[in-house]
Amino acid sequence: MKDKIFEKSIDLFGENGFSETSIQHIVDALGVTKGTFYYYFTSKEQILMEIHLRFINDILAKQDAIIQDPNRNYQEKIYEIICMLMKNIEVQGKSAKIFFREMQNLSDGHLSQIFEKRDEFRIKFQELIELGMEKGEFRKDLDSHIAALGILGMVNWSYHWFDPDGPLSDTTVAKIYIDLVLNGIKAE
Amino acid sequence: MKDKIFEKSIDLFGENGFSETSIQHIVDALGVTKGTFYYYFTSKEQILMEIHLRFINDILAKQDAIIQDPNRNYQEKIYEIICMLMKNIEVQGKSAKIFFREMQNLSDGHLSQIFEKRDEFRIKFQELIELGMEKGEFRKDLDSHIAALGILGMVNWSYHWFDPDGPLSDTTVAKIYIDLVLNGIKAE
Amino acid sequence: MKDKIFEKSIDLFGENGFSETSIQHIVDALGVTKGTFYYYFTSKEQILMEIHLRFINDILAKQDAIIQDPNRNYQEKIYEIICMLMKNIEVQGKSAKIFFREMQNLSDGHLSQIFEKRDEFRIKFQELIELGMEKGEFRKDLDSHIAALGILGMVNWSYHWFDPDGPLSDTTVAKIYIDLVLNGIKAE
């Protein structure tokens, strides 16, 4: 039951927004009562926090796996991370929407916890760029900080428009992005 | 008074979110009463719509001006648009936050009006890329659609982190972005 | 202007009800402002009272004229009153609706004023019945009080269903009523 409530909450928060989704909506959709919700969760915000935690911990773990892979150079690692993020938007689009859109509804304490992890993700990404610069894979004159923000922004923004049921696969988009990021759009 | 209410609404919607900001908050912050709010506006959503319209109409007009400039090539036009968007985030950051975050709170009728205009902006940007490809300014093998979405995503995302009072100016960021977009990060 | 406001109020109170009609509705329908309303009337209830007064004074005067007519016997006088009431519903249906339906929205002081006049009308009608009984026009065993209430009720109720634009004229209905009242429905 706990899992059912959790999944249905993701569904409805993603579809209609956190503030717009009442606990009544959630329990009605499951045919149970509000009491049941409060038996498993202490507040609506707690569920939002769990969604956030699950999402960010998941991509942090995946990022770490990619970073530690000894068989890939930095270009490939960045490609893998972009792929991973796009796949994430594809398979858990609702969670992604909630993660990127409903942050503000977390309590201050929870919010800073999440911020820390988001920063961690971004900094690790930035470090890959810096290591690639040292190794000569990337241009030496980059601003790694803004580059990281720019590339991640490009990818994250996709949750606004990317449609898992549309004609483009996550990998297709990821490949176009990495080409864009590596080579730019200027004709040589 | 109408303007005061409008500006304060932008302030509070931007700071705390649309759903989280009550009309009571707005009028309390101005030392007037709820009646005053409803004397000037017919609903809370009407204000949200006006914020959206003002924002999108403004950047559409600015985009048009840039597009029609006969003294600039396509690289420069795209740079100008990126600059313009960043400047927009700088000077009306609250409106930008609201524009990118609170869309969902518009009524269906209003929402589709805004969608149309957002699409218009994106398509015009994409056309610049395509014209630049024809002219030989940009690589011929680009996917102009995804490229447009990617570049605009990168820029738009900045509203999440860009701090007008921080050490980086909007132009600085825009220059880094355009370098990234034109040349990519790969070492030659 | 005062008259315009008065007439439009009758219109809207009759159509939508007193409580459901706001002063805003009234002035909007006339293209003026609320200030104008309060320039001519001191309150919404005052208008309601004036509607009531005009209506009841009008039918009281008409009743008096009928009662004093020396050329008619009591049967005829009662017939004339029924006719007059039906005609009233026909030509000022909105006022009638308001008169019969919105009484409760008068202040206590005003209400008792109206009650007095309504009682006056009923009592005068009852007196006609009693005089007719003495004269031998009507049965001697009537309960004049209930008879008056019953007959007036029958006629007044018509405002619920009588449609001035329908197939039946006010006189037609009045004739059927008086036949009913005089002769009953039982076969001889």
Added chain:
Amino acid sequence: MKDKIFEKSIDLFGENGFSETSIQHIVDALGVTKGTFYYYFTSKEQILMEIHLRFINDILAKQDAIIQDPNRNYQEKIYEIICMLMKNIEVQGKSAKIFFREMQNLSDGHLSQIFEKRDEFRIKFQELIELGMEKGEFRKDLDSHIAALGILGMVNWSYHWFDPDGPLSDTTVAKIYIDLVLNGIKAE
């Protein structure tokens, strides 16, 4: 509690009118909170509709029972219906007031439901008159439609003035009414 709220609503709607009675009034009178009201009812109008339905269904059922009684002729059936209506006004005067006065506050959908049932009642009454005419109990030259409207109007109107605690019983009034209706007031 649900019943308590229902009964108190009848009380207050009847006393002060539907629009004039706020939910706050209702719950204050019961010492509960507005939340409680909305736990049991979805809107103020829903309660109004339930009052209407209960009232009209009740008198429709009672009318049917009278119509189907094989031991009574049409005169008697009509008398029984008048008695029943008067008794109804006596024992549930508040509901009657609401039923006859607050119809307009129903939503369109609900209103037409009630109209149908009111029409059904009236038509069945009219049919009794017509059957009585065929049987020779009533005059053959009646306009059954207007007669039905007139008689029911006379009875219904009683809710305006009939006082259950007054000197006249419901049966007394009903008897006077039926005498009036059957025999008329004219001296033979």
Added chain:
DNA sequence: TATGAATGAGAGTTCATTCAT
């Protein structure tokens, strides 16, 4: 004559949460 800005009280309704059972 008429306006327009502003008020303040109150309307119906929603909702996260509590808690005895």
Added chain:
DNA sequence: GATGAATGAACTCTCATTCAT
């Protein structure tokens, strides 16, 4: 494990009325 009754605070919005101009 789950319910159902109840709360209380907050919500958006309405409206009759006032008053300086």
